[in-house]
Amino acid sequence: MLNSPFSTIVSPQQxxxxxxxxxxxCCLLDCRFSLADKGYGRRLYxxxxxxxxxxxxxxxxxxxxVAPGTGRHPLPDMDALMARLRACGIDAARQVVVYDxxxxxxxxxxxxxxxxxxxxxVAVLDGxxxxxxxxxxxxxxxxxxxxxxxxxxxxxxxxxxxxTAVEENLLSDQLIxxxxxxxxxxxxxxxxIDPVAGHVPGALNRPLGDNLQQGRFKNxxxxxxxxxxxxxxxxxxxxxxxxxxxxxxxxxxLSMQIAGLDGAExxxxxxxxxxxxxxxxxxxxxx
Numbered sequence: 001m002l003n004s005p006f007s008t009i010v011s012p013q014q015x016x017x018x019x020x021x022x023x024x025x026c027c028l029l030d031c032r033f034s035l036a037d038k039g040y041g042r043r044l045y046x047x048x049x050x051x052x053x054x055x056x057x058x059x060x061x062x063x064x065x066v067a068p069g070t071g072r073h074p075l076p077d078m079d080a081l082m083a084r085l086r087a088c089g090i091d092a093a094r095q096v097v098v099y100d101x102x103x104x105x106x107x108x109x110x111x112x113x114x115x116x117x118x119x120x121x122v123a124v125l126d127g128x129x130x131x132x133x134x135x136x137x138x139x140x141x142x143x144x145x146x147x148x149x150x151x152x153x154x155x156x157x158x159x160x161x162x163x164t165a166v167e168e169n170l171l172s173d174q175l176i177x178x179x180x181x182x183x184x185x186x187x188x189x190x191x192x193i194d195p196v197a198g199h200v201p202g203a204l205n206r207p208l209g210d211n212l213q214q215g216r217f218k219n220x221x222x223x224x225x226x227x228x229x230x231x232x233x234x235x236x237x238x239x240x241x242x243x244x245x246x247x248x249x250x251x252x253x254l255s256m257q258i259a260g261l262d263g264a265e266x267x268x269x270x271x272x273x274x275x276x277x278x279x280x281x282x283x284x285x286x287x
Contacts, residue, residue, distance in 0.1 A: 005121035008258045009104075009217055010097055012135040015125060018095060019052075027090050027146075028053035029098045031062070031107045032129070035193065041106075048139035050099070050132060054088040054146065058247070062109050071273030072193075072245035075113075078155040082117065085153075089146030092119060099125035099132070103212050108250035112266065116160075117153030124254060127216045159265040161240055163273055167280065169240075170201060176234060177203040180243040180252045181271070188284030193244055196275040200242070201283040206230055208248045211255040224259035237263025242270040 006014070018026050030053045032041035038059060045055040056062060061084050063073040090096060096119060098107040104124045114122045125132065133139065161175075169175045179199055184190045186205040191197035199205070210226070211217055218226075231239070236256060241249040246268035256264050274280055 005095055006097075006123035007115075007120055008123060008254060009126040010123040011126050012132045012137055015097055015132070016135075016137060018097075023052065025094055026052070027088060027094045027096045029088065029096065029107075029110060030055045030129075031058070031098050031100045031110050032102075033058040033100070033106045041100075044101075046141060048141050050129065050137065051140050051142070052144050053099075054144060056084070056088075056098075056110055058106060058109065062113060069273070069276050071269040071271070071276075073109075073247055073268075073272075075160075075246075075268050078117065078153075081113065082151075082153050085114070085117075086149045086151055087146065089149050090114075090119070091149040091151035092121075094121070096122040097125055098122065099128050101128050101130055103209070103215055103251075104128065104217070104254065105208060105248045105251055108254045109247045112250040112253060116156055118156070119153065131215065161265055161267045163267075163269055163277070163280070166200065166240070166242075166267055166274070170281070173202065174238065175240050175265075176231060176238045177240050177242060177267070178206050178230070178252060179203045179271070180206060180208045180241065180248045182207050182209075185244070187286055188282075194272050194275060196282060198282040198284040199271070199287075200274055201281050203242070203283075204230060204287045206252055208243075208251040208255075211251060217255065217258055220259050223255055224261060227256055227259055227261055235263075236261035239264040240267050241265070242267040244270055245272045246270045 030045050030049045034040035064076050098110040100106040107124045111124050179186050186199045188198035241252045243249040
């Protein structure tokens with residue numbers, strides 16, 4: 001077992017030290033993906049990745065196929081995901097590091113899922129593969145072969161809300177819904193992906209890019225101050241994160257964890273599921 005596991009983010013320097021000390025104690029997962037080009041991540045992985053990294057595909061591994069009434073990225077079948085992770089050699093005694101090339105927007109989904117399966121030592125590479133290369137990290141195109149592990153996780157649905165719970169909250173106003181999409185999409189001024197523009201009534205907007213400074217996460221105190229300002233003194237455990245399809249919302253969840261603000265939840269279906277029912281209300285304009 002690792003002496004000092006990383007559970008939120010890890011810097012390129014820290015990862016280099018971990019690999020130099022004992023590479024066998026680390027498991028790397030490449031999560032690069034583009035909504036505009038579904039083959040992008042796998043293609044770039046084949047051209048070069050951090051040595052030893054396995055590839056996880058957003059559509060194939062980190063989500064289930066779209067079904068009637070769901071959003072664009074339903075939660076994956078957890079047994080299938082665990083089998084894929086075992087094939088990558090993951091177990092509870094190894095440090096898992098997930099990375100992408102878009103500030104953690106995709107890798108944070110893997111981070112959240114793996115944590116939900118009971119893996120404590122999971123961290124996002126701060127700055128992603130770009131920061132790794134910029135700080136002297138090497139890439140190679142060799143596809144690693146891992147010894148399959150016997151790890152068996154257990155999915156915890158705690159902290160996961162469905163559309164019914166979000167609808168009920170419109171009446172009670174107990175929870176604080178925070179949307180990670182861009183301000184323009186939140187306000188309904190533009191919608192390049194989903195057929196309906198706008199946001200869930202009462203939601204607040206915290207675009208995921210607000211968590212970053214020059215491509216890396218802001219320091220914990222700055223993040224904490226910004227979150228506290230947005231929440232207006234309300235408790236972090238009242239927060240429910242959402243976005244377009246439950247992917248980038250995990251970036252805001254990770255941001256709160258870095259800030260030491262625990263207890264927030266996720267609405268995985270998010271906006272793309274919300275609008276499947278035309279009777280659900282839609283708001284436009286600022287929060």
